[in-house]
Structure formats: structure tokens, C-alpha cells
Amino acid sequence: MATRERPRRVTIADVARHAGVSTTAVSKVLRSAYGVSPAMRDRVKAAIEELGYRPHAAARAMRGRTFTIGVLLPDLRNPFFPDILDGLNERLAGTDYQAIMVQGGPGTEAEARAIEALVDRQVDGILMIAPELGRARLEEVAAQVPTVVLGLHERSAVYDAVHDDDELGAELVVRHLIGLGHRRIAHIGHLPGGRVRASAALHAIRAATYERVMREHGLEGEIPVALTSYSEEGGYEGARRLLARSPRPTAIFAGADSAALGALRALHEAGLSVPADVSLAGYDNTRLAALSSISLTSVDQDGEEMGRTAGRLLLERIEGRGSSVRFSVTPTLVPRRSTAPPGSSGERAR
């Protein structure tokens, strides 16, 4: 049973020998460092080409960089995250950096392990998407590796923050529903396993803003909230709980489109139609929300722009920036057919 023949990798020494120069020269050419004559550069490049040399990332990691950006992804099913990754990859294209992703869920345990895994692998920078670990741990990591945190409104001296103006976004949704005439508006939120500061997490901000706007409109008596998770299952479970109440809410604001989809399932199972019986709104304006058979009112936040910015900030930090930065995108409401005035029974989505 043929033992695997691992052909020895071409090393910098092979290239040097082939080009008749020193390994130092090759290394310099590779990093386009200062102090190489054009002649030598050409010979080395030719040798690299001929031998099909590729730098050994682990060896590089021992001394310098790995040219790797680690991305913590809490959940592969959230259809909003690919937008962020598109932006990041766009920014990284053309550089020598590669994004690798690790799944940080479900659970805080898994998230902690995933982050450790990135640190152990000596990535040059980390993008954490909506982490649930506590601030203390985040700062510990950020002290070792340039870090950008996406989704937390926490301000920190050691990492950069990129987020959406979740307060505005939630306000847009709730005002929209109130404007349509709803009073019994329920909310499906996300209950983190971890210890993020209540006010810092995006889901906490969306929930708090929902409550604030309700109060401002004298609806403090009607604040049913189901805290589950921003996921299909969470939305399903949350909607079931909310629908069991009496009187039933006439509208549901799900804190994320993924949860809204689950809520939709629960609504259908209960024989209720949207928006005739219950209006439904989400957040993230994912592509699914736009699907005409779903046509979900949602909040658009520019995920690609957030990803692009996160990439830029990471590269800047890797190049040595020490100060920290916050970046916020402004969301907009995208009304669709899933929301309508209460009791507007004729209005079924087609």
C-alpha cells in the first residue's frame, strides 16, 4: 500500500543554488526588500519561476509574517456574513494576504477555541464578527494580534471597531411599524451565551432601541420580547412563544433576517398569513429578504463596505498603526410586502 511519497518542497536554498546567489538575496527579492540590484532580482525571479518555488508559510511564521488574516465566523448559515467576506476579500485581493475562516459557534466555548486556533496559527490579523466573548478576553487577544471587531459598539484602545448604526436601524423599523398603525409589536432578540457588555452588542442595541421607541410612543404596556438567537431556529422558537400570548402581537420585529425566516415558518405553521394577520420585519436586508415569495421588510446595512473597511483597518494595523479607530455605516429601511397596516386582510403577498 504505497506509502505516500511527499516530494520535498523547493526551498529558498534550492532557488539560491539555482540562481547562483545567497539565500539572503532570494529572501530580499521575495520581500522586495531594499538592496538588490535589478540584475540579481531578475536572476532570482527566473529561478523561482523555473523551480516553481512557493514560500513556506510556517517557516515564515517563525520569524516574520504569515500573510494570513483570520476571520471568526459565528455561524455559516447567516446569509449576511458572505457580504462581509466579499468586502474583505476584495480589499485583500492583490495583496499577499489570505483570509482563512474558522467557525466560532455554536456557543462561547467554541468561539474561544476558534480564536485560540487563530492565535496559535500566528495569523497577522483577526477579524471577529459579532464575538460573544467578554471585552477582557478580546483585549487580551488584540494585544497580541491586530484585531478588528465587527458588530460590537464597545470602544477600545487596542482594537478597531466596525459596525452599523444599529440604533438608527432599529428605530427605522419600529417607527415604520408604528406608522402603519401597529401597537402590539413584538421583538425577537438574541441572547448571547457570553459576557459581552449588555449595551455593546448589536443585538442588545437593537432590542434596547425597540423598547425605547415603544416607550416614546406610549406603548410601554406592549413590549413582548422573546430572546432566542439570531438564527432560523431561534426565530422559529421566538415566534412560537410570541404567538402563544394573548392578545397576539400584530407585528414582529426580528433582529435579523435569519430569525425572520424562522418566524415566517412559525407563522405559517400557525396558519397565519403575512402581512394580513401579522406583519414581519427583519434586519440585514439579505438577498433572501428580497425574494418575492418572501418579500421581507428589512434594514439594509452595507456589509461589503464593512468588510472592505475591516480589511483596510487590519492592513493599517499590521503596518504599525497603534491608535484605534471606529467606523460606522448608516442603515436604511427597505419596506417590502411583509409589513402592512394591521388587519389589512386583502393584502396577501402574491
Place this chain on the structure above:
Amino acid sequence: MATRERPRRVTIADVARHAGVSTTAVSKVLRSAYGVSPAMRDRVKAAIEELGYRPHAAARAMRGRTFTIGVLLPDLRNPFFPDILDGLNERLAGTDYQAIMVQGGPGTEAEARAIEALVDRQVDGILMIAPELGRARLEEVAAQVPTVVLGLHERSAVYDAVHDDDELGAELVVRHLIGLGHRRIAHIGHLPGGRVRASAALHAIRAATYERVMREHGLEGEIPVALTSYSEEGGYEGARRLLARSPRPTAIFAGADSAALGALRALHEAGLSVPADVSLAGYDNTRLAALSSISLTSVDQDGEEMGRTAGRLLLERIEGRGSSVRFSVTPTLVPRRSTAPPGSSGERAR
């Protein structure tokens, strides 16, 4: 402007000093290798604990393993892939291995770079999901790194293959549609950028089977195929092309649920309803297909099982298995409300 203080990592030497033993001893304990007394093991473990030591992956990579499995993901938006990852992660949990993912699309160029990135980072094993690179390149990679290819029916001596019985799956769909009375059944397929052998790729098998079954039922005159891609955009574009034909197809078999969603959008835009005007079927039975507002007839393949198996096969290969293996799951049809007899106008989905 505080320049970042990178606290020096705790190394194996620190642990050794702290425990009053040699680095070898520590290394052995870490790898639970043969030849350490329980007493020493305990002292070392205590020292590791006290110092918060974590092995440096890059240093390990120089000599031995990285304990990293690389996953090539062609597309983050395909809702079927998370099922595979769940299976893989389940298998890897409890081992020292970590899965990292790289995005291999869009385009063969990007895929090639993504695979290089994994090889450069010395992963111990690679899981390639539906790669489009040619067989030659796959085998080159597999000769260097234990590899499992998911989705290709290519048989190879150097890598393991995990796939669904796509021939059966496609047959189930087409027979189902024919059984409902359809004759003008169209297909939306995937046109790979790369050079996979025509017959080996899962999309090619689904398309070829579609044609075969159509022929077997004397429908060789009615084989409109749109080759775009297995994605929302691809499905949309494909459906638009198919709907422009005259006479219009009465049913569409999209080779993947993601494409079916795009087709659904095109159908709605054209003012057609499903299944009254056109029946629609997908493949993969993703969670979205089950959503009642979509209720898409689809083919279920057990992605989790495929992922679990891929993980197992990789670990086996890493442990030294040299022979190669194929694993196939059997798909089942899941009929839903998106398919119905042609012209059954009363039958709108609720």
C-alpha cells in the same frame, strides 16, 4: 501612539525550566508520546497550566503536524455547505484538529489560489468541496497532502471521494415531474470555469441524467438546458433564458436549491406563479426549501453524513492509510408544493 507590546509567547523551554525538566520531556507530554513517567507528566502538565502555555503551530509545522484541516469552500452563499461543515466539525471535535476554511471562488483562478494557500500553510489534510480544478492538479495536491474530494465522482488512487448518488437524485426529480404529466421540462445547470472531466462533476451528472431520462421517455425533442451556475444569480439568469423560449417550459429542474431560488425570482418577475404556471424543483433540500413560503420540491442528500465521513477519511489518511476510498450517500426525493401537474391553476401555494 503606543507601539504594540507583543508579550513574548510562552515556549516549551519556559515550561521545561519551570518544571525543571528537559524540553524533550515537555514535547513528549504534549504529544502524549511513549516514554514519560506519570510523575513527570504531572509536573509538566502543571507547569503548562500555570504558565498558560500554548503550542506554537508554526513551529510544529516545521517538523511535524499543524493539526489543521483545510476546507475549500467554493461559495459561502450556498446553504448546503454548512451541513457538510457541521458534519466535519462534529467528527473533529475532541481531536486536536481544527478546520479552517478558505473561499475558492468565484472562478478557477481563485480556487487555485485558495488551494495553494492551504498547501503553503502546511495543513495536514484538505477537504475540497466541489472543486473545479482539473484532475491533474487535484492529484498533484493530493500527492503532497491527504485529500478528500467531495462532489466529484472521479475515481483516483491518491485521494478519497465522498459524494451523493447524483444520478439517482436527478432521476428521482425528472421522473417525478414526468409522472405529474410534464413534458416540456427544462434544466438549469452549472457551467464550470475549470477543466473537470465532464462526466465527473456532480452538475454534469445531474444534467446528463436529466437528458437521459428525458430521452427514455421519448422527450428528446424537449430538452431545453440553460447552463449558468449553481447560485442565486445563475438560477435567475438561467430561468430568464428558459422562459424566453416558446413554447415555455411547464417545469424547471434546477440542479441546486440556490439556483432554484434565483429561478423563483425570475418566475415571479415574469408574473408566473409556482406551480400553477410553472413547476420548480431543486436539489440539496436545504432549509430554505422547507420554508413554507417557498416549499420547494428538492432532493435530500445527507450533507452532515458526508462531512462526517470526509473528516473520518482525512484522519485515517493522516494516520497513514495509503489506499483510496469512495463513499456515496443515497438521496431521496422530498416533494413539496412547488411541483404539481401542469396547468393546475387552482393549486397556488399558501
Place this chain on the structure above:
DNA sequence: ATGAAAGCGCTAACAA
């Protein structure tokens, strides 16, 4: 402008 040589943290062959 070029090259020699000292490590980076770890593993494994070998000695004791």
C-alpha cells in the same frame, strides 16, 4: 550590493 550565520519554537534521533 551581497553573503555568512544566528536564531525563531519545536520534534526526533541518539546518548546517557
Place this chain on the structure above:
DNA sequence: TTGTTAGCGCTTTCAT
């Protein structure tokens, strides 16, 4: 059973 030591491929002083 335990420890000594020679690298793994690369970057980076420091000479030349």
C-alpha cells in the same frame, strides 16, 4: 526514563 542536540525554511543583523 530522561536529556542533548541537530535541524525544519526562513528572516535579519552584521560583515564584507
